[in-house]
Amino acid sequence: MLNSSPLRLLFGLLVVVAQLPAHAQQKLLTMEDAFLNRSLQPENLRQLTWIPGSKDEYSFLRTVGGQDELVRGAVGGPATAVFTLGQLGQALQAAGAPAVKAAAFPVVTWSGPSSLITSRASKVYRIDAATKQATALFGYDAAAENVDMDPTKTRVAYTKSQNLYVSLAGREDEAVTQEPNPGIVNGQAAHRSEFGITKGTFWSPTGTKLAYYRMDQSMVTDYPLVTVEPTPAKAVPIKYPMAGDKSHEATVGVYDLASRKTVFLQTGEPREQYLTNISWSPDEKSLYVAVLNRDQNHLKLNQYDASTGAFVKTLFEEKDDKTFVEPLHPLTFVPGQPNQFLWRSQRDGYEHLYLYSTSGKLLRQLTTGSWQVTELVGFADKNREVVFQSTAASPLERHTYAVSLNGGKPRQLTSGKGTHATLLSPSSKHLLDTYSSATTPRVVQVVSLSGKVQQQLLKAPNPVAGYILGETKLFPIKAADGTTDLYCRLITPPNFDPAKKYPTVVYLYGGPHVQLVTDSWLGGSNLWMQLMAQKGYVVFTLDSRGSGNRGSAFERATFRQLGTVEMADQLKGVEYLKSLPYVDQTRMGIHGWSFGGFMTTTLMTRSPGTFKVGVGGGPVIDWRMYEIMYTERYMDTPQQNPDGYEKANLLNYVDKLQGKLLLIHGTVDDVVVWQHSLDYLKTAVDKGIQLDYFVYPGHPHNVGGKDRVHLYNKITQYFDEKL
Numbered sequence: 001m002l003n004s005s006p007l008r009l010l011f012g013l014l015v016v017v018a019q020l021p022a023h024a025q026q027k028l029l030t031m032e033d034a035f036l037n038r039s040l041q042p043e044n045l046r047q048l049t050w051i052p053g054s055k056d057e058y059s060f061l062r063t064v065g066g067q068d069e070l071v072r073g074a075v076g077g078p079a080t081a082v083f084t085l086g087q088l089g090q091a092l093q094a095a096g097a098p099a100v101k102a103a104a105f106p107v108v109t110w111s112g113p114s115s116l117i118t119s120r121a122s123k124v125y126r127i128d129a130a131t132k133q134a135t136a137l138f139g140y141d142a143a144a145e146n147v148d149m150d151p152t153k154t155r156v157a158y159t160k161s162q163n164l165y166v167s168l169a170g171r172e173d174e175a176v177t178q179e180p181n182p183g184i185v186n187g188q189a190a191h192r193s194e195f196g197i198t199k200g201t202f203w204s205p206t207g208t209k210l211a212y213y214r215m216d217q218s219m220v221t222d223y224p225l226v227t228v229e230p231t232p233a234k235a236v237p238i239k240y241p242m243a244g245d246k247s248h249e250a251t252v253g254v255y256d257l258a259s260r261k262t263v264f265l266q267t268g269e270p271r272e273q274y275l276t277n278i279s280w281s282p283d284e285k286s287l288y289v290a291v292l293n294r295d296q297n298h299l300k301l302n303q304y305d306a307s308t309g310a311f312v313k314t315l316f317e318e319k320d321d322k323t324f325v326e327p328l329h330p331l332t333f334v335p336g337q338p339n340q341f342l343w344r345s346q347r348d349g350y351e352h353l354y355l356y357s358t359s360g361k362l363l364r365q366l367t368t369g370s371w372q373v374t375e376l377v378g379f380a381d382k383n384r385e386v387v388f389q390s391t392a393a394s395p396l397e398r399h400t401y402a403v404s405l406n407g408g409k410p411r412q413l414t415s416g417k418g419t420h421a422t423l424l425s426p427s428s429k430h431l432l433d434t435y436s437s438a439t440t441p442r443v444v445q446v447v448s449l450s451g452k453v454q455q456q457l458l459k460a461p462n463p464v465a466g467y468i469l470g471e472t473k474l475f476p477i478k479a480a481d482g483t484t485d486l487y488c489r490l491i492t493p494p495n496f497d498p499a500k501k502y503p504t505v506v507y508l509y510g511g512p513h514v515q516l517v518t519d520s521w522l523g524g525s526n527l528w529m530q531l532m533a534q535k536g537y538v539v540f541t542l543d544s545r546g547s548g549n550r551g552s553a554f555e556r557a558t559f560r561q562l563g564t565v566e567m568a569d570q571l572k573g574v575e576y577l578k579s580l581p582y583v584d585q586t587r588m589g590i591h592g593w594s595f596g597g598f599m600t601t602t603l604m605t606r607s608p609g610t611f612k613v614g615v616g617g618g619p620v621i622d623w624r625m626y627e628i629m630y631t632e633r634y635m636d637t638p639q640q641n642p643d644g645y646e647k648a649n650l651l652n653y654v655d656k657l658q659g660k661l662l663l664i665h666g667t668v669d670d671v672v673v674w675q676h677s678l679d680y681l682k683t684a685v686d687k688g689i690q691l692d693y694f695v696y697p698g699h700p701h702n703v704g705g706k707d708r709v710h711l712y713n714k715i716t717q718y719f720d721e722k723l
Helices: 006-011 031-036 085-094 528-536 554-556 564-578 597-608 627-633 643-650 650-656 675-686 707-722
Strands: 016-017 046-050 057-064 067-074 077-083 115-120 123-128 134-139 145-149 156-161 163-168 171-175 184-186 201-203 209-216 222-227 235-237 248-255 261-264 272-282 286-293 298-307 309-320 332-334 339-344 352-357 360-364 372-382 384-388 399-402 419-424 432-438 445-448 453-459 471-478 485-492 502-507 538-541 584-591 613-617 661-665 693-695
Touching: 006 538, 031 528, 031 707, 046 419, 046 432, 057 077, 067 085, 077 085, 085 134, 134 163, 156 201, 201 272, 209 272, 235 419, 235 445, 248 272, 248 286, 286 485, 309 538, 339 372, 372 419, 384 419, 471 564, 485 528, 485 564, 502 564, 528 538, 528 554, 528 707, 538 564, 554 564, 564 584, 564 597, 584 597, 584 707, 597 613, 597 661, 613 707, 627 643, 643 650, 650 675, 661 675, 661 707
Parallel strands: 502 538, 502 584, 584 613, 613 661, 661 693
Antiparallel strands: 016 471, 046 057, 057 067, 067 077, 115 123, 123 134, 145 156, 156 163, 163 171, 184 209, 201 209, 209 248, 222 235, 248 261, 272 286, 286 298, 298 309, 332 339, 339 352, 352 360, 372 384, 384 399, 419 432, 432 445, 445 453, 471 485, 485 538
16 A cells, blocks of 8 residues: 555645735736636646657747747757747648648647648648658548547548548548438447547557447437527437436447458447447457446456457456446556556545456556546556556645556655646656646656656746735545545635625535546636635635545445535535634525536525525536436436435425525536426426526537636626625
8 A cells, every 4th residue: 555644644734825925916807817818827838748759859839939839859958949830831731731820830749750740621741840841641521520540640530420431541531331320320429428438439559440339329319409590490409318218229340441341349238238448459359348237336348359249258347236336447458468458446445556467367456545546657667667646645636656567565756746747758767747736837847767857848937926816725624424534725815804704605516526626726726716706705615525536435425315415515614614704604605517506506405595695507407307327327217216316306495495596507508408407497487486597598518718708707796796
C-alpha cells in the first residue's frame, strides 16, 4: 500500500488562496469576462506534445510578434521554430487546401520525427517539417462525422447518417456498411456513451482492420425533439431508451480492409447487454470485449477471434451482488509482452491496476490503498514499470507515480502541491508535467523519471492579478454519517468584513464521476463564482457522497436512493454555513445544472425552507424518464426499485416548495429531455404552486457560446432580485 502521508494530509486540510494586496487589484469581473474572455484563463502551451520517434523532443504553439508558430525543443535545450502559421497556410494552399484563417492554427499531429498530419476541408495533408512543403494524401466526404484516424495516420473512418465509411489513398469514401434502416446505426458510440465509451470505431494497431459498433435501435421508442428553426416547427425524433423500457441491441463488426469483408463477433444472448471497452490484441488476431449484463452486476472479459468473430474464451468475471460493476477502460497491453495486459477495476473498493496474462490468470495487483488510480500514463524502465496518476497524496490532488510490474511500493514522480497531468516521452525517460494549484495558475515543466525537474517551459502569470478577488478556502467537514470527510470550497467577498451579514449561494452537482472541489487553480472554482463574490455573496460548494474520485463506498452510498444521501450531506454543509457569523441564514440560495439541477430542486422541496432561492438547470425530475444505462446502474429498474424511484421523484414534492425556484431548460435537450421540467411545471400549475421558468430555444443540455453569458446574467439577476 502506498503511504498517503497522514501528516501531509492533515497539514493540507485547509488550503487558502490568499488575496493580493487591495491596491494591486482594481477591476471587477463582467459576465463576458467570466465566460468569453480567454485572457483571464491561465496561459498554456497549446498543442503541447512529445514528437514520436524523436530523442525526447517536444513541440507546442507559441505567439511571436502577434503570429502563432509551431516550435520544437529537446529536453534541456531551447525551442526553435518549425513553421509559422503563415508558412503553414502557404504550404497547404500550394497543395490545394483552402486558406488558413489568421489566429486559427490548425490542429497538427506528428506522424514521425520530421512530418506532421493535418486535415483541412475534408482532406488529409502531410507536412514535411524540414522543407515546409505539404502533400495531399486523401479526402473524405464533406458531411463526415465521427472522423477517426488510424494509428499509422494513413486512413480515416467516419460516419454519415447511419452508415460507416473508410478513406485512404486510392480508396476514398469506401462504404463499410450500406444500411437502409435509420434505426440501425453503424460506427457511432453505443450505450449512450456510458462505460467510458467515447466513439464507435476501433482501428487495429496497423490500421488493416476496423472494429465498430452496430447498434440496432429499431425497438426503442422514438422520442420527439422539436426544432423551431424552420416555420412551421419540425419534429426531430431521437431514440431515447428510458429506465425500465426496451433497450437497444449492439453487436461489434470487424471490417478487413484487404478483403473488404465484415465479420461480427458472436457475443450471444441476451441481446440486451453492454459491449464495452473494446480492445485489440497487439497481433491483431483477437478482440477483447468487457460484456456487462443489463443489471450491470456481472461482467465477463471475453476474447473473440478477429478473423471469424468466434468466441474464444472468458478470461475472468467480476460480480457485485450488492451494487454494480462499472467497466470504464480498455485493456492496455505491456509493450514487448503481448501475453500480458493491465486491467483497471474497483473490485477492492478503489480503482487500481491489475496485471493479467492472456490466459486469464491474475499475475498480481500492482496498486492498492484507499485512493484511486485516475489515469494510466504509460510504461518505463524498458517496460518493467507502469506510470500512472492517482489521488494517493490527497483526494484533492493528482500526482504521477511509477510502480514495478513485479510489484512493490510506487514512487512519486511529480512534486509541487496541486493537480498534475503528465505525458510520457518516446524514450520513457521524461514527463511533460502540467500542473496548477489553488494559488498557482499553471506550470509546465519537464520531469525525469527520477522525479527531478529538468526544465521549466512555462510559469503562467496570474491572469486575474488586476482584479479584486475574495479569498477562497478548501477544507473538509464531516458527512451526515459522522465519519466521512467531505471537501468544501468557500469564497468570501473582497474586502470581507466578518462583522457583516452576507447572502450565500451554494453551487452543487453531487452526482457520480464529478468532483468540483480540487487543489487546482482557484480551488476548481470558475470566474462566475468569483464574480458573485465580488457582488457581495459568499459562494460555497461541497462534494457530497455520490460524487467522484473517492472510491466505491463513497460513490455508491447513494445506490437505489438518488438524492437522499446527497441531500443529507448538503444539509451538513448548510449546518456549517449557519455556524459562520457572517452568513445571513435568511438569505441562502442554491444553484446547479443537470444532476445539480436535480439536487437544487430536491433541496428546495424535500428540505423546504432551507434555501430562500433556487435555480435549477436541465434538472432530472423523474428518474423513470432518464436513460437506461446511467439510471439503472444507480437505481436498478423502476420495476426492481419502485420505492426508490417514488422517493426520488420530485413531482411528489412540488406542493412542498417554499421560497422562489427558477427552472431552466434547453428545448432540444437530448440528455435530460425537456419533459422533465415541463412535467414539473404542469404539476405546479395543477397544484396552484407558483414558480419561475425559462427556456433556451435550440439549445441542448448545456447552454453554450455567447448565450452562456445570457444564461448566467439570468441566474445572477434572479439571485440579486430574490436574495
